[in-house]
Amino acid sequence: MTTRPTAVRYRLRQAGGTVAVLIFFTAGLAGSIGAAITVGPADLSLGTVWTVVADHLGIASGDVPLLRDHIVWELRLPRVLGAAVVGAGLAAAGAVLQTVTRNPLADPYLLGVSSGASLGAVAVIVLGLGTGTAALAGGAFTGALVAFALVVAIAGREAGRAPTRVILAGVAVGQLCAALSSFVIIWVADPHATQSITFWLSGSLARADWTALAWAAPTLGVIATLILGYARSLNAFAFGEEAAATLGVDVGRTRWILLIATALLTAVLVAVSGAIGFVGLIMPHAVRLLTGPDHRRLLPVVILAGASFMIWVDTAARTLFEPRELPVGVLTALFGVPAFLVLLRRRRAGR
Amino acid sequence: MLEISDVSWAVPAARILDAVTCTVPAGSLVGLLGPNGSGKTTLLRVVAGLVRPRTGQVSIGGETVADLPRAVAARRMAVLAQYAETDLDLTALEVVLLGRTPHRRSRWSDSDADHTAALAALDRVDLSGYAQRKWHTLSGGERQRVQLARALTQEPELLLLDEPTNHLDIGHQLQLLHLVRRAGITTLAALHDLNLAAMFCDTVVVLQAGRVVATGPPHAVLTARLLAEVYGVDARIDDHDGRPVISYRPPATPPPGTAGE
Numbered sequence: 001m002t003t004r005p006t007a008v009r010y011r012l013r014q015a016g017g018t019v020a021v022l023i024f025f026t027a028g029l030a031g032s033i034g035a036a037i038t039v040g041p042a043d044l045s046l047g048t049v050w051t052v053v054a055d056h057l058g059i060a061s062g063d064v065p066l067l068r069d070h071i072v073w074e075l076r077l078p079r080v081l082g083a084a085v086v087g088a089g090l091a092a093a094g095a096v097l098q099t100v101t102r103n104p105l106a107d108p109y110l111l112g113v114s115s116g117a118s119l120g121a122v123a124v125i126v127l128g129l130g131t132g133t134a135a136l137a138g139g140a141f142t143g144a145l146v147a148f149a150l151v152v153a154i155a156g157r158e159a160g161r162a163p164t165r166v167i168l169a170g171v172a173v174g175q176l177c178a179a180l181s182s183f184v185i186i187w188v189a190d191p192h193a194t195q196s197i198t199f200w201l202s203g204s205l206a207r208a209d210w211t212a213l214a215w216a217a218p219t220l221g222v223i224a225t226l227i228l229g230y231a232r233s234l235n236a237f238a239f240g241e242e243a244a245a246t247l248g249v250d251v252g253r254t255r256w257i258l259l260i261a262t263a264l265l266t267a268v269l270v271a272v273s274g275a276i277g278f279v280g281l282i283m284p285h286a287v288r289l290l291t292g293p294d295h296r297r298l299l300p301v302v303i304l305a306g307a308s309f310m311i312w313v314d315t316a317a318r319t320l321f322e323p324r325e326l327p328v329g330v331l332t333a334l335f336g337v338p339a340f341l342v343l344l345r346r347r348r349a350g351r
Numbered sequence: 352m353l354e355i356s357d358v359s360w361a362v363p364a365a366r367i368l369d370a371v372t373c374t375v376p377a378g379s380l381v382g383l384l385g386p387n388g389s390g391k392t393t394l395l396r397v398v399a400g401l402v403r404p405r406t407g408q409v410s411i412g413g414e415t416v417a418d419l420p421r422a423v424a425a426r427r428m429a430v431l432a433q434y435a436e437t438d439l440d441l442t443a444l445e446v447v448l449l450g451r452t453p454h455r456r457s458r459w460s461d462s463d464a465d466h467t468a469a470l471a472a473l474d475r476v477d478l479s480g481y482a483q484r485k486w487h488t489l490s491g492g493e494r495q496r497v498q499l500a501r502a503l504t505q506e507p508e509l510l511l512l513d514e515p516t517n518h519l520d521i522g523h524q525l526q527l528l529h530l531v532r533r534a535g536i537t538t539l540a541a542l543h544d545l546n547l548a549a550m551f552c553d554t555v556v557v558l559q560a561g562r563v564v565a566t567g568p569p570h571a572v573l574t575a576r577l578l579a580e581v582y583g584v585d586a587r588i589d590d591h592d593g594r595p596v597i598s599y600r601p602p603a604t605p606p607p608g609t610a611g612e
Binding site: 006007008010011014015018102104231232233235236238239240242243245246247248249250288292293294296 | 399401420421422423424425426428429430432435436437438439440441442444445446449450452453455459460461462463464465466467469470482505
């Protein structure tokens with residue numbers, strides 16, 4: 001017979017592992033933020049960074065030259081935090097989409113949601129509906145929802161059972177949105193708008209500033225909290241939707257709430273950074289290797305790990321070819337495509 | 352006790368269930384028999400509350416299933432499907448702990464009580480020591496037993512089994528139904544194998560084209576005549592200490608009137 005101490009041992013192992021992993025990744029994220037700010041053309045020390053931040057937060061007053069203060073507070077910090085928010089959000093969205101669509105290849109980018117959001121943002125600029133973050137986010141959100149609805153419509157009712165159809169539909173819709181974005185930008189023939197095509201289609205954190213963060217960070221906070229609240233329900237999807245329903249999950253409601261939440265999150269992130277691919281695909285798989293598939297561990301860790309990962313990829317993007325900047329989406333694709341192929345192979349081998 | 356009264360269900364092209372009425376008394380194991388397409392799976396889905404019946408109602412302990420919130424229904428009924436498949440790298444213990452989902456005590460961790468229940472359920476299906484085994488390393492028979500343990504961990508009043516032995520060899524078929532029987536929970540089980548049904552069920556209900564055509568103890572229901580009418584097979588029934596044992600003769604002509612898959 002099973003004794004109570006055995007049960008306690010398993011429970012403690014589960015809880016202890018979770019706490020250790022969370023501490024590790026939280027420390028890693030804090031370290032990444034601090035360290036990434038120091039990297040760049042102007043040499044800054046961690047001490048300087050700390051003094052500036054403490055000064056602005058009113059913790060301590062420091063004496064840092066105005067230029068350096070400006071570089072830390074107005075340029076690097078918002079950019080690094082922007083990368084963290086975008087990475088965290090994309091990774092969380094990917095993890096949720098992979099479970100809800102029961103498709104290990106799901107990711108906001110592959111499902112066409114990111115491209116739809118880009119098109120929406122581009123349309124807002126071109127039609128002169130506004131240039132503020134709110135207007136762009138609104139356009140991006142509309143675009144994301146329309147693209148997602150289109151993917152669901154094309155994939156059809158069997159979407160839950162035919163993951164490949166969803167991916168193919170997502171790729172088709174994504175290509176269509178990208179083509180329309182290019183078309184609109186070239187048609188308008190405004191040199192400024194043309195320049196922004198690279199930004200919207202391959203993603204960059206160059207525009208991340210405090211205004212953008214003021215939108216994106218609270219959105220991430222609210223939606224991440226919502227998603228974390230569904231961790232246990234998401235676990236129940238392991239053996240499919242019907243099994244989840246027999247475990248007491250209101251599958252229809254859960255799925256729609258989470259799909260709309262991830263579309264909203266993706267839209268706001270795209271308004272900050274353009275469409276960045278593969279982070280949402282790769283991070284959940286990498287983290288699952290460490291935490292296992294339990295969403296109560298996976299989701300918090302994937303948010304922290306996604307943030308740290310994006311900070312370092314963006315740091316590489318802005319420094320590798322100084323003074324030119326590489327679109328960060330180009331780098332994530334360089335990492336992501338081989339990882340995607342590995343996943344595809346493993347999936348076929350598993351069958 | 353489960354009561355199914357006058358349940359009908361249809362898709363645009365066809366009537367799948369036609370005024371089905373039957374009862375599963377508390378503590379008994381009732382077998383749901385019938386050829387492919389006779390409506391067994393649909394009936395189980397209606398009973399589980401996954402689809403609403405067009406007419407009629409299903410009640411468990413006097414309460415209408417269709418009115419129960421999903422989480423409440425999942426605390427009262429557990430389902431063991433034909434086949435469970437996942438891409439995720441779960442351990443047997445994690446799968447069994449899924450059975451605690453409807454009993455949300457804590458959102459963030461599984462309690463000692465949850466773990467105790469899960470490990471006890473693994474014991475009950477003779478899989479003590481399998482807690483940390485990975486799902487994808489388990490054999491078909493072990494997987495179904497882990498799923499049975501998951502179902503037991505839901506602490507249901509009623510077990511619903513949808514041809515749970517389909518993909519198992521005969522040894523594992525017997526073992527699984529033996530474990531279900533031993534669990535002592537009121538059970539409605541769709542079964543393909545008539546000999547298994549005869550061996551383990553208190554009562555069998557035979558469906559044909561969505562209608563109940565016979566109900567009763569296996570020895571009374573499973574007659575050569577019924578099997579010829581319902582399955583279109585030429586069968587011979589032997590009596591082994593009051594339990595019917597069915598053997599089949601090869602068909603001389605294609606089976607008459609058998610509905611396609």
